[in-house]
Ligand code: TXA
């Protein structure tokens with residue numbers, strides 16, 4: 607299959623909408639990461655997403671909508687707490703898990719009784735949804751297990767020849783995926799930290815819990831099964847073996863350099879994941895800043911691109927600095943720990 611490169615023009619968006627209506631899959635930018643979309647009401651179309659990504663079939667998809675009216679076709683009953691959240695954060699990086707409506711294709715919800723819905727905050731995504739005139743199921747547009755794509759180039763690295771088209775809207779802004787919030791629990795529960803922080807949610811609806819599985823900090827730790835099926839898979843991982851080093855910044859920097867020196871003496875191509883504040887402090891085959899430590903939103907925005915850079919440079923061993931887990935840092939550290947397969951040094 608030839609993957610068409612589309613642009614941010616009325617004509618191309620109309621064409622992309624048409625492809626979706628015909629049951630094809632199209633990658634498009636959202637404010638978080640690029641998504642791989644298909645008509646959510648067409649089970650055969652949705653199946654193409656799983657094939658293109660190599661995604662396990664037990665992992666449900668998020669449905670994207672441009673108007674709240676579309677909820678009636680997707681959700682059986684809207685929980686009362688959903689309304690203030692939609693008012694505050696839609697369009698934006700918040701996915702709400704609600705009871706699913708009958709008649710939704712099984713492939714979308716992977717057999718669950720709930721469905722995740724969000725209204726993306728990217729003008730191109732909204733324009734595409736309007737052109738498609740149907741809800742669009744869309745996971746991140748990466749091969750399963752790879753870091754999520756934040757540029758059209760990342761999408762093509764993973765999926766060229768496997769999807770009908772990609773719309774190039776430049777780099778995405780938030781850089782980590784939406785927050786997945788389960789509204790069917792007694793107390794709303796974050797199943798995946800993301801672009802909307804726990805603190806922001808609590809300002810609107812009061813106490814919000816974290817899925818206990820998110821508190822896992824090491825590989826061997828016995829832990830409950832995560833409630834978002836996707837969170838149990840190895841994910842976001844670069845090809846090189848990655849280690850996170852936690853602790854006092856000065857100690858961490860010295861330790862990382864020592865680890866790099868040791869790995870290089872074993873003949874490994876070695877990289878350091880750091881921030882602009884510290885790039886000068888290291889000597890390695892690749893020293894890659896993902897953003898500014900003083901601005902964790904910039905770290906979120908640059909994280910996946912940095913992880914992919916190590917692959918492009920053929921790096922075999924990566925040492926990463928860690929970040930505070932407050933605000934957007936919770937999502938950053940969640941993705942970093944998963945990327946490192948919970949290899950963490952203190
Ligand atoms: O920012 C985002 O959310 C991006 C953009 C494209 O919108 N999408 C995205 O989709 O990250 P995906 O498929 O890569 O991640 C969806 C996550 C998975 O962990 C999945 O298991 C979980 O949400 N999920 C989806 N529906 C669910 C449901 N009904 N119950 C629990 N978890 C669900």
Ligand code: MG
Pocket residue numbers: 745746754
């Ligand atoms: Mg994903």
